Amino acid sequence: EVQLLESGGALVQPGGSLTLSCAASGFRFSSYAMNWVRQAPGKGLEWVFGISRGGGNTYYAGSVKGRFSISRDNSNNTLYLRMNSLRVEDTAVYYCVKENEEYISSGNWFDSWGQGTLVTVAS
Amino acid sequence: DIQMTQSPSSLSASAGDRVTITCRASQTINTYLNWYQQRPGKAPKLLIYAASSLQGGVPARFSGSGSGTDFTLTINRLQPEDFATYYCQQSYTTPRTFGQGTKVEIK
Numbered sequence: 001e002v003q004l005l006e007s008g009g010a011l012v013q014p015g016g017s018l019t020l021s022c023a024a025s026g027f028r029f030s031s032y033a034m035n036w037v038r039q040a041p042g043k044g045l046e047w048v049f050g051i052s053r054g055g056g057n058t059y060y061a062g063s064v065k066g067r068f069s070i071s072r073d074n075s076n077n078t079l080y081l082r083m084n085s086l087r088v089e090d091t092a093v094y095y096c097v098k099e100n101e102e103y104i105s106s107g108n109w110f111d112s113w114g115q116g117t118l119v120t121v122a123s
Numbered sequence: 124d125i126q127m128t129q130s131p132s133s134l135s136a137s138a139g140d141r142v143t144i145t146c147r148a149s150q151t152i153n154t155y156l157n158w159y160q161q162r163p164g165k166a167p168k169l170l171i172y173a174a175s176s177l178q179g180g181v182p183a184r185f186s187g188s189g190s191g192t193d194f195t196l197t198i199n200r201l202q203p204e205d206f207a208t209y210y211c212q213q214s215y216t217t218p219r220t221f222g223q224g225t226k227v228e229i230k
Contacts, residue, residue: 035219037167045159045167045210047219059217062124095166108214109157109172116166 002026002112004096009117016086020117022079022096027112030054030074033099035110036081038092048094049081053102064090086121093118125149125213129222135230142198144225146189146211154190155215161224162207170209171196201227 008020020036035050049070050059058070067085072078079096093116100111126149136142146156154174159167169178171187174194184199198205206229211222 044224045161045212045221047212047221050217050219061218100172104217106153106215107155107173109169110159110167110212111169111172111178113166113168 002098004098004112004114006094006096006114006117009094009119011120011122012086013123014086014088014121016121017082017084018086018119019083020081020094020096020119022081022114024077024079024096024098027098029072029077031102033102033104033108034072034079035097035099035104036070036079037095037097037110037113038090039095039116040089040092043092046092050099050104051079052104057104059104083119086119088121091119091121124218125152125215125220127211127213127220127222129209129211129225131225132223133226133228135228136201137230138201138203140201142201142205142227144196144209144211144227146194146196146222148192148194148213148215151191152213152215155213156187156189156194157212157214158185158187158196159210159212160205160207161210162204167210198227203229 003025005023036048069082096114097110098112158171161167
C-alpha cells in the first residue's frame with residue numbers, strides 16, 4: 001500500500017523559511033515523479049511543484065517561482081519542499097502527491113496523496 | 124496557464140439522484156483530464172483519469188466523458204458517501220491546473 005507521510009508544517013512569520021518532508025513507502029519511490037499540491041483554508045487545490053524520478057527535471061507554479069524549491073532523496077525515499085520568503089498567501093495544507101509515471105508529462109495523473117501538513121504564515 | 128472552469132460550483136441532491144458536473148478548459152487539452160473527490164477533512168482521491176478511465180477500486184456509478192475543452196463527470200445513484208467536493212485537473216501541460224471545485228451537498 002502506498003503511504004505518503006508529510007511533516008514539517010509549522011507557524012512561521014512572513015519572510016521566513018520552512019522545509020517540508022514527505023516520507024514515502026509501499027512503492028518504488030525512485031521510479032515515479034512526485035509533486036506538491038497545496039490547499040489554502042476553505043479554498044481549492046493548487047499544484048505547486050513537480051519533480052521527475054531522478055530529480056533532473058523540475059516544474060513549478062508561477063506563484064512560487066524563485067521562492068520555493070523541490071528535491072528528493074531516492075536513497076531515503078523522501079521528497080522535500082524548501083520554502084523561502086514565505087507570504088501570508090502561502091498559508092495552506094501541503095500535500096505530497098505521487099504521479100503515475102516517471103516523468104512529469106502530458107497525460108499523467110496523481111494517483112496517491114498524503115494526508116497533508118499545515119503551513120501557517122502569520123505574524 | 125490553462126484555466127479550468129467547473130459548473131456548477133455547488134449543487135444539492137438526494138441519495139439515488141443522478142448528478143452531472145462539467146469542466147471546461149480554456150484551450151484544448153485532448154483527453155488529458157482527471158477527476159478527484161475530496162471528502163471533508165480528507166485528502167483528494169483520484170476517481171477518473173484520462174477523461175473516462177475509472178481508477179481501480181472506484182465504484183462504477185462514477186463515469187467521465189469528453190475531449191478537447193469540454194468534460195463531464197457523472198455520478199449515477201448518488202450514495203451518502205458521495206457527498207463531497209469534486210475537482211477536475213488538466214495534465215496537458217505545466218503548470219498543472221485544477222477547476223475551482225464542485226461541492227455536492229445533501230438536499
